[in-house]
Amino acid sequence: MALGGLRVLLLLISCFVCTLSHTQISLNGEWIAKSSNGSIVVSSTVPGSIYTDLIKNGTLKDPYYRFNDEEYRWVAKDDWTFTRTFTVTSPMLKASSIKLVCDGLDTVASVYVNNQKVGESINMFVKYKFDIKHTLKAGPNEVKLVYQSPVKYASDMASKHWEYKVPPECPPEVQHGECHVNFIRKEQCSFSWDWGPAFPTIGIWKNISVEISNSVVIEAVMVETKPVGDYSSWMLSVNTFFDLYGSGKYPGVLEIRVPEVGLVQKLSTTVGGGVKNITATLKIDKGKVKTWWPNGHGEQPLYYVEVLFTSQTTSELTAKRVRVGFRTVELIQDKIPNASGLSFYFKINGKPIFMKGSNWIPADSFQERLTPKYLRSLLTSAQAVHMNMLRVWGGGIYESETFYSLADELGILIWQDFMFACALYPVDEYFLDSIQTEVTHQVLRLQHHPSVALWSGNNENEWGLMTDWYNITDFKRYKADYVTLYIDNIMNITQKLDRTRPFIPSSPSNGIETQQEGWVAKQPQDVHFGDIHHYDYGTKSWEWNHYQIPRFCSEYGFEAWPSFENLEKVSVTEDWNYNSEFCDHRQHHGDGNKQMVTQLGYYLNLPSNPDPVQQFKDYIYLTQINQAMSIKTETELFRRSQSTVVNGVGMTMGALYWQLQDIWQAPSWASIEYGGKWKMLHYYARHFFSPVLVSPYIDGAVLKVVLVVDTLSSGRALQKSGNTLYIQCYSWDNLKPLYTWTQKVDAPKVAASQIFQANVTAMLKTAKCSSLQHCVFFFFLNDVHTEVRNWVLPVPLKTAVGMKKPNVTISTVTQKDSQTYQIKLTTAAVAPFVWLEANGILGRFSDNSFLMVQSTTNIVFYAWETTDLNSLKKALTVRSLMDVYK
Numbered sequence: 001m002a003l004g005g006l007r008v009l010l011l012l013i014s015c016f017v018c019t020l021s022h023t024q025i026s027l028n029g030e031w032i033a034k035s036s037n038g039s040i041v042v043s044s045t046v047p048g049s050i051y052t053d054l055i056k057n058g059t060l061k062d063p064y065y066r067f068n069d070e071e072y073r074w075v076a077k078d079d080w081t082f083t084r085t086f087t088v089t090s091p092m093l094k095a096s097s098i099k100l101v102c103d104g105l106d107t108v109a110s111v112y113v114n115n116q117k118v119g120e121s122i123n124m125f126v127k128y129k130f131d132i133k134h135t136l137k138a139g140p141n142e143v144k145l146v147y148q149s150p151v152k153y154a155s156d157m158a159s160k161h162w163e164y165k166v167p168p169e170c171p172p173e174v175q176h177g178e179c180h181v182n183f184i185r186k187e188q189c190s191f192s193w194d195w196g197p198a199f200p201t202i203g204i205w206k207n208i209s210v211e212i213s214n215s216v217v218i219e220a221v222m223v224e225t226k227p228v229g230d231y232s233s234w235m236l237s238v239n240t241f242f243d244l245y246g247s248g249k250y251p252g253v254l255e256i257r258v259p260e261v262g263l264v265q266k267l268s269t270t271v272g273g274g275v276k277n278i279t280a281t282l283k284i285d286k287g288k289v290k291t292w293w294p295n296g297h298g299e300q301p302l303y304y305v306e307v308l309f310t311s312q313t314t315s316e317l318t319a320k321r322v323r324v325g326f327r328t329v330e331l332i333q334d335k336i337p338n339a340s341g342l343s344f345y346f347k348i349n350g351k352p353i354f355m356k357g358s359n360w361i362p363a364d365s366f367q368e369r370l371t372p373k374y375l376r377s378l379l380t381s382a383q384a385v386h387m388n389m390l391r392v393w394g395g396g397i398y399e400s401e402t403f404y405s406l407a408d409e410l411g412i413l414i415w416q417d418f419m420f421a422c423a424l425y426p427v428d429e430y431f432l433d434s435i436q437t438e439v440t441h442q443v444l445r446l447q448h449h450p451s452v453a454l455w456s457g458n459n460e461n462e463w464g465l466m467t468d469w470y471n472i473t474d475f476k477r478y479k480a481d482y483v484t485l486y487i488d489n490i491m492n493i494t495q496k497l498d499r500t501r502p503f504i505p506s507s508p509s510n511g512i513e514t515q516q517e518g519w520v521a522k523q524p525q526d527v528h529f530g531d532i533h534h535y536d537y538g539t540k541s542w543e544w545n546h547y548q549i550p551r552f553c554s555e556y557g558f559e560a561w562p563s564f565e566n567l568e569k570v571s572v573t574e575d576w577n578y579n580s581e582f583c584d585h586r587q588h589h590g591d592g593n594k595q596m597v598t599q600l601g602y603y604l605n606l607p608s609n610p611d612p613v614q615q616f617k618d619y620i621y622l623t624q625i626n627q628a629m630s631i632k633t634e635t636e637l638f639r640r641s642q643s644t645v646v647n648g649v650g651m652t653m654g655a656l657y658w659q660l661q662d663i664w665q666a667p668s669w670a671s672i673e674y675g676g677k678w679k680m681l682h683y684y685a686r687h688f689f690s691p692v693l694v695s696p697y698i699d700g701a702v703l704k705v706v707l708v709v710d711t712l713s714s715g716r717a718l719q720k721s722g723n724t725l726y727i728q729c730y731s732w733d734n735l736k737p738l739y740t741w742t743q744k745v746d747a748p749k750v751a752a753s754q755i756f757q758a759n760v761t762a763m764l765k766t767a768k769c770s771s772l773q774h775c776v777f778f779f780f781l782n783d784v785h786t787e788v789r790n791w792v793l794p795v796p797l798k799t800a801v802g803m804k805k806p807n808v809t810i811s812t813v814t815q816k817d818s819q820t821y822q823i824k825l826t827t828a829a830v831a832p833f834v835w836l837e838a839n840g841i842l843g844r845f846s847d848n849s850f851l852m853v854q855s856t857t858n859i860v861f862y863a864w865e866t867t868d869l870n871s872l873k874k875a876l877t878v879r880s881l882m883d884v885y886k
């Protein structure tokens with residue numbers, strides 16, 4: 001949301017005011033960047049980073065190509081200077097104060113104006129404002145930022161911290177990363193992660209401007225929405241934070257407007273003289289606003305709140321506009337009848353809601369390459385598969401305005417970590433001071449967004465400390481540091497500023513129980529409390545009973561390779577082999593490539609095509625099947641477990657798999673590839689997160705079916721009564737079901753309820769299927785054409801009998817409108833994992849990697865870019881499992 005937009009608005013209302021409003025000179029745009037010895041001088045674009053400047057100049061090629069992440073590391077090891085000039089007029093110099101406003105400097109820089117040092121930056125998450133009036137002259141002025149190599153700085157800081165070590169020192173070798181990232185307040189994964197490259201960026205990564213004022217400037221607007229009675233009327237409390245430009249007191253008029261509601265409130269007040277924030281409370285009458293709901297539970301109405309302050313002394317106007325939603329968030333941690341531990345679930349507007357979603361990492365190593373269009377496509381993809389929550393993970397960045405605004409619009413709640421991950425952190429004054437500023441700034445910046453639902457202190461640092469990831473010898477000291485950082489500082493500051501949402505010190509944690517245990521619990525991964533992160537690459541991951549049942553799972557995942565199309569852009573022929581140096585280099589998780597093969601090998605025969613490129617493509621396809629099936633199995637278990645407690649576990653109320661999207665083209669846990677293409681897992685999410693889920697599973701000798709319902713207003717997928725569950729048994733070699741069972745489902749409830757159970761052996765007998773090896777069970781509710789479909793593979797497919805090459809064929813493709821195409825598929829036999837791709841054309845299919853049990857099926861392709869029928873026809877491919885084998 002732009003202040004500029006509001007100025008235009010004010011211009012229309014009362015133009016005499018706007019001529020007096022404080023002045024802002026944007027310094028975005030063209031700068032000059034120079035390497036330390038002056039051998040490289042290039043034009044630089046702000047906001048941005050030195051990498052993209054060097055790419056634009058042709059000094060660097062695609063940084064994601066093959067081994068360039070390592071080839072280009074010299075960039076981050078050099079120091080860089082950025083300069084530009086700007087013009088100041090004599091009248092401007094009369095202002096009481098002039099500041100250089102840096103929304104984000106990445107990271108360690110000394111800042112000069114006309115060669116006089118005005119300040120320093122050591123934290124990319126802080127907004128710096130430097131007084132520069134004394135350095136300025138009428139006419140052109142030069143601003144210069146001298147950056148230190150972040151890699152050298154981190155290492156220097158670590159060596160200066162001589163009293164004791166703060167591990168980990170370096171990332172595992174397999175990550176090809178840089179060391180001591182915990183000693184620099186910078187995107188932690190920019191030094192490498194187990195899914196991402198090291199590109200320790202340097203530059204001015206957010207807006208930069210000069211701000212001129214004689215009185216005060218509004219810095220931030222925080223809002224609190226409190227329902228009165230039954231959520232039909234609300235109290236709106238608006239807390240406006242000011243930056244003082246003069247030293248005096250500024251009496252004036254504070255005006256708050258909610259235009260959509262026709263609400264205007266004016267109050268006479270004084271800013272300055274110790275007062276830096278002013279709270280006003282407004283009553284929103286019954287029925288004037290609609291409640292904001294997460295995706296799948298209602299609409300996302302948003303309202304602008306405009307705040308204007310006119311100083312009586314200087315007649316200066318300062319204004320800011322934020323967009324809010326009316327909703328409440330509670331995190332419930334109560335005793336559970338007959339079970340030890342506590343519940344852990346979110347209530348939105350008083351309604352318990354199962355959180356379905358994933359984890360968000362930075363969507364590119366270079367933030368400046370992220371267009372609003374790309375962010376929208378990623379978040380719309382999350383919304384399209386029924387997600388209602390994303391966790392902004394603590395190893396990345398506090399995301400952009402665009403990101404949170406989109407989340408507000410799409411109904412995606414944000415679990416917001418503070419940016420600390422998988423490490424211990426130094427807590428000397430130098431860092432603490434900066435972290436206090438960081439936390440204050442970020443809470444003030446993000447607080448008004450209705451999407452933001454929870455603050456969390458860090459990623460996995462309680463768990464790592466307690467279970468000794470770092471071989472520390474003095475637990476007491478590190479625990480004291482932990483409490484200092486996350487409790488005494490981050491929690492205290494956050495809770496003082498924002499009383500409207502819950503805070504947890506870490507993810508995973510035991511919630512309230514963690515506090516009981518002195519902030520570092522004995523078992524932060526306890527399934528009876530709080531959230532857990534679950535990974536186990538040794539497990540037979542398609543088997544539901546190999547998983548734990550927590551109250552809330554905020555991370556769980558399995559890796560898969562992205563599509564060939566995706567990898568082809570950054571590799572050459574010799575790389576297209578599962579055991580190539582390239583495949584090794586891209587795999588940043590120790591033994592990751594082996595683990596994928598071991599796991600899929602439990603269920604599927606391995607590829608053996610003599611053509612190495614085809615074999616590589618087959619591996620990609622099978623790893624995606626393994627990832628999709630594993631996460632499907634685990635997620636359905638979590639959703640089935642929401643309404644019951646068995647042996648103390650259950651009442652699971654959240655499933656956020658790791659991870660939504662990729663930062664580059666590489667094997668990872670992501671369900672969306674770099675560039676936006678859906679992996680198989682993302683198509684599966686559309687089913688396993690569906691508001692109505694039919695979830696079948698085999699429990700010993702019994703086939704059980706659970707109906708999971710999030711909301712009863714689910715359209716044609718579920719009726720208020722008279723629903724029918726269909727269960728069909730197919731043999732692999734026959735497109736006619738051997739037998740169909742039907743089960744009436746009356747009065748479905750918002751819950752997970754078992755709706756069917758039967759002895760599997762008896763079912764096979766009824767169906768005249770000769771053995772479990774020969775058959776597959778297919779399920780749907782009411783209508784086979786809704787997305788409420790599912791299937792159960794009774795045995796690992798590599799042991800199935802009677803599977804044929806089904807010859808799945810694209811028979812026709814027709815255009816419906818400019819971006820919608822219908823594809824008709826035929827098959828000669830039951831076909832598992834029917835997988836369509838539109839190579840080179842971005843978009844998605846209405847369904848993909850499905851079990852095809854009918855001789856023809858219609859699938860819709862939604863193109864996200866302009867294309868035409870002929871191009872699409874050429875781009876389309878289809879395959880199914882048996883195509884992998886001779």
Ligand SMILES: *[C@@H]1O[C@H](CO)[C@@H](O)[C@H](O)[C@H]1NC(C)=O
Nearest residue numbers: 001002003004026028207401
């Ligand atoms: C950054 O500056 C541009 C141009 O002045 C403006 O359109 C944009 O809204 C600003 N972004 C933020 C987050 O302030």
Ligand SMILES: *[C@@H]1O[C@H](CO)[C@@H](O)[C@H](O)[C@H]1NC(C)=O
Nearest residue numbers: 035036037038039040074078
């Ligand atoms: C300048 O620094 C670059 C590394 O950034 C180095 O490759 C080059 O040799 C240096 N040139 C001189 C003249 O020192």
Ligand SMILES: *[C@@H]1O[C@H](CO)[C@@H](O)[C@H](O)[C@H]1NC(C)=O
Nearest residue numbers: 040041042043056057058059
């Ligand atoms: C790269 O920068 C150099 C030095 O400023 C300049 O001469 C050259 O034209 C630039 N190349 C491109 C492609 O912009």
Ligand SMILES: *[C@@H]1O[C@H](CO)[C@@H](O)[C@H](O)[C@H]1NC(C)=O
Nearest residue numbers: 336337338339643644645646
């Ligand atoms: C708890 O256990 C008692 C005794 O076994 C039983 O009577 C009661 O129904 C149980 N409550 C719930 C909610 O399961």
Ligand SMILES: *[C@@H]1O[C@H](CO)[C@@H](O)[C@H](O)[C@H]1NC(C)=O
Nearest residue numbers: 167168169468469470471472
């Ligand atoms: C901790 O010690 C173990 C056993 O000596 C070793 O295998 C491991 O690499 C060490 N970990 C770290 C982070 O130093």
Ligand SMILES: *[C@@H]1O[C@H](CO)[C@@H](O)[C@H](O)[C@H]1NC(C)=O
Nearest residue numbers: 484487488489490491492493
């Ligand atoms: C944090 O808050 C607690 C409780 O309000 C208080 O005891 C403690 O002194 C605070 N710590 C800091 C560093 O302000």
Ligand SMILES: *[C@@H]1O[C@H](CO)[C@@H](O)[C@H](O)[C@H]1NC(C)=O
Nearest residue numbers: 701702759760761762763765
């Ligand atoms: C399941 O059905 C088969 C065949 O009718 C029967 O032999 C078996 O005992 C049944 N098993 C159970 C657990 O009821």
Ligand SMILES: *[C@@H]1O[C@H](CO)[C@@H](O)[C@H](O)[C@H]1NC(C)=O
Nearest residue numbers: 806807808809811826827828
């Ligand atoms: C596969 O199906 C297509 C379309 O139905 C048909 O033309 C073709 O002959 C079939 N191929 C095989 C090998 O059965």
Ligand SMILES: CC(=O)N[C@H]1CO[C@H](CO)[C@@H](O)[C@@H]1O
Nearest residue numbers: 274275276277278279496497
């Ligand atoms: C969050 C915050 O800083 N609130 C302050 C707003 O101003 C009042 C009155 O000056 C203070 O008491 C609050 O602490």
